[in-house]
Amino acid sequence: MNANREVLCMEPELTETPIGVATPVTPTTDTMPRRASVGRDVRNTVGTITVPNPRMEARDVNVFYGEKHALKGVSIDIGAKEVVAFIGPSGCGKSTFLRCLNRMNDTVSGCRVAGQISLDGSDIYDRKVDVVPLRAQVGMVFQKPNPFPKSIYENVAFGPRIHGLVNHRNELDELVEASLRRAGLWEEVKDRLDQPGTGLSGGQQQRLCIARTIAVSPDVILMDEPCSALDPIATAKIEELIDELSQNFSIVIVTHSMQQAARVSQRTAYFHLGHLIEVGSTRDIFTSPQHELTEDYITGRFG
Amino acid sequence: MQPTALMIVLLVITSAAYFFGRRRAVSAAGGQPRYLNSLPAYYGFYTSLWSGLPALVVLALWLTLDSSVITHLVVAGLPDELRNLPASRLSLVINDIHNMVSGNVVSRPDDPVMLAAAERYREMRTLSLAALTVVVLALAAAGGAFAWRRIHTDLRARNAVERMVVLVLVGCSTLAIFTTIGIVLSVLFESIRFFQAVPLTDFLFGLSWSPQMAIRADQVGSSGAFGAVPLFAGTLLISFIAMLVAVPVGLLAAIYLSEYAGPLLRAWAKPVLEILAGIPTVVYGFFAALTVAPLMRDWGSALGFHVASESALAAGVVMGIMIIPFVSSLSDDVINAVPQSLRDGALALGATQSETIRRVVIPAALPGIVGGILLAISRAIGETMIVVMAAGLSANLTANPLEAVTTVTVQIVTLLVGDQEFDSPKTLAAFALGLLLFLVTLVLNVIALYVVRKYREQYE
Known part of the structure; x- marks a missing residue:
């Protein structure tokens, strides 16, 4: 399993290159000077995959849907209280990898995960691990807002109830209020907590889903394109919220919007056809990508 | 021409109209169908509709x-002494004439008046058929010609069709709606005749059911009782037992099949479960009467209970088994429809699968499940064959499922089986029961629709 670990951690050669200094590799017709130095046919991960204080560590993760090899040897750390963005064209495996991090892929029939993913040093794919507490620790927000057909209050109270986090009604009330406040939704819904959550607007529904997730105090929050079904104003609110939440939680966000990745994340990982192509600080990825595929993507040449 | 032959000729004319209409349209466009407003076939349909429909309506x-x-007309031509007979006698005469015309046995074969009337009837019928043939064929031809003349390139035949x-x-x-109304009205009128003989309150609130009517005034033991309460109590008791069996088993089977079972098992188990729905109810009846009822009786006596050999329990349990696929199939559909x-x-909040089902999937699917259960209750209340064979005929007013009870449908069957006189309350009671049963299931269905709609508003 560790056989190809060395090649995965390539020394970042160009992260020190000052922005704006061109490294002519191939002639280009773009106005932007070309800096990427790793060729398009290279499939090993470029950049630093490790962080000093990791919460989650994934090593050589492979995912198969039946015969299809969907994710090929992905290794990356998720640091404490940081926002990591996964970008890449559709079908590149970023959502698949995200769903590996809280074992949501278990619910997909025919899906097989190989490799090692650990949360705070313990393997989450270990036989002895119960997915129930794991998913409480690693929460998830989905692409489409999916509030339960219950009241706003019951939506947020769902997690605390099933995990027995509170003993009294008063505690539950406080927890619901605190979660809604942290999700920035309290002021909008405090007078109608008994109304169905499905009656809220799309952006409010998504914030309700975030409130529902943080009500069980997870360590890591996974967000799978949380804004793709929302309008720009609702998107701005969610992004603000992600920023605030990153003071307490590690957040992994899959997004198709490169602006969004640039705005909310500290680190960015670029996926391409099941390979993790490049990982680096968001600033470096967007200003001086090392891999030509990354550069192609962020400059809008494809994807 | 006989009506059947006439219909065939009409069919030939309309087909011909199709071809002529189509041809005229194509030639009007100079052989270039794209200059036509509609496809050539529409002009064909247009012509054949014009030639066929009016003729068919008249026919x-x-x-x-x-x-x-x-x-x-024949009656008007009869001699006065026959014409002025009371209505019931006159209808006998008319029957005689009809029988004579069709060559059946008649009561007065040699009466010249009757013979003349029959002859007159036969003549008029021949004349009527001839006139019908002429009128229908003329209409078909005229309609076709009218449409054919109107065909030109700008005629919007497509919109007309x-x-x-x-x-x-x-x-x-409209036909479906009027059929329903017709059925309800026919039951209603017979019921009104029943309620003229038996007061409505006696029927609705009477506690004893013994549908007997004196034929002679001095008959002994002739007093009938038409209280429907024991019948409805029996119906509800059996339906309740049936639902006790069908709802848990059907619902849990649906949950298992839709949430837990693997694709292979589902592919086998679902059709097998649905085969239950294809078993004729009379077969369930055998099963109830010959297997389940004796079994219940034996178990009952082993436990020290007295179980009647025809018991509400046996009928209810078998009816429940019959309804299981109904409940499970409907519930399975709604559970699968939950996104x-x-x-x-x-699951992402750390709920287990059963917590997810109990707290999220079932509440979301509840309106559909409730609707399905109410439909199943309607089905149970209206079910006849199983209870005829397994529940018995004695109208006991009891809540004890171990005794024999009878249901509304069973009584309707027994009242109407065999030769019956349709002016006796005994027979008419069947219609009153039918009407009441219809109203009960109607109310249930309305409630089902209301519940479903109310929840749907809340969840969508």
Whole structure:
């Protein structure tokens, strides 16, 4: 399993290159000077995959849907209280990898995960691990807002109830209020907590889903394109919220919007056809990508 | 021409109209169909509709009214002493004439007046058929010609055909609605006749059911009792037992099949479960009467209970088994309709699969499940064959499922089986029971629709 670990951690050669200094590799017709130095046919991960204080560590993760090899040897750390963005064209495996991090892929029939993913040093794919507490620790927000057909209050109270986090009604009330406040939704819904959550607007529904997730105090929050079904104003609110939440939680966000990745994340990982192509600080990825595929993507040449 | 032959000829004319209409349209466009407003086939349909529909309507009306008009005319031509007979006697005479015309046995074969009337009837019928043939064929030809002359490149044949299609659809739905109304009215009128003999309150609130009517005034033991309460109590008792069996088993089977079972198992188990729905109810009846009822009796006596050999329990349990696929199939559909995203949401919060089902999937699917259960109750209340064979005939007013009870449907069957006189309350009671049963299931269905709609508003 560790056989190809060395090649995965390539020394970042160009992260020190000052922005704006061109490294002519191939002639280009773009106005932007070309800096990427790793060729398009290279499939090993470029950049630093490790962080000093990791919460989650994934090593050589492979995912198969039946015969299809969907994710090929992905290794990356998720640091404490940081926002990591996964970008890449559709079908590149970023959502698949995200769903590996809280074992949501278990619910997909025919899906097989190989490799090692650990949360705070313990393997989450270990036989002895119960997915129930794991998913409480690693929460998830989905692409489409999916509030339960219950009241706003019951939506947020769902997690605390099933995990027995509170003993009294008063505690539950406080927890619901605190979660809604942290999700920035309290002021909008405090007078109608008994109304169905499905009656809220799309952006409010998504914030309700975030409130529902943080009500069980997870360590890591996974967000799978949380804004793709929302309008720009609702998107701005969610992004603000992600920023605030990153003071307490590690957040992994899959997004198709490169602006969004640039705005909310500290680190960015670029996926391409099941390979993790490049990982680096968001600033470096967007200003001086090392891999030509990354550069192609962020400059809008494809994807 | 006989009506059947006439219909065939009409069919030939309309087909011909199709070809002529189509050909005229194509030639009007100079052989270039793209200069036409509509496809050539629409001009064909347009012409054949014009030639066929009016003729068909006249044909239908004529055949409906023809015999009563002729009868009326024949009666008008009868001698006065026959014509002035009371209505019931006159109808006997008319029957005789009809029988004579069709060559059956008649009561007065040699009466010259009757012979003359029959002869007259026969003549008028021949005349009517001839007139019908001429009128229908003329209408078909005229309609076809009219449409054919109107065909030119700008005629919007497509829209005309479309309007006709809508009319046909409206006609079909109206037919369904009027059939329902007709059935209800016929039951209603017979019930009103029943309620003229037996007061409504006695029927609705009477506690004893013994549908007997004195034929002679001095008959002994002739007092009938028409209280429907024991019948409805029996119906409800059996339906309740049936639902006790069907709802848990059906619902849990649906949950297992839709949430837990693997694709292979589902592919086998679902059809097998649905085979239960295909078993004729009379077969369930054997099963109830010959297997389940004796079994219940034996178990009962082993436990020290007295179980009647025809018990509400046996009938209810078998009826419940019959309804299981109904409940499970409907519930399975609604459970599958719950979006996967809701399950994902609950699972991602760390809910187990059964918590997800109990707290998210079932509440979301509840309106559909409740609707399905109410439909199943309607089915149980209306079920006849199983209870006829397994529940017995004695109208006991009891809540004890171990005794024999009888149901509304069983009593309707027993009241109407065999030769019956339709002016006795005994027979008419069947219609009153039918009406009440219809009203009960109607109310249930309305409640089901209301519940479903109310929840749906809340959840969508």
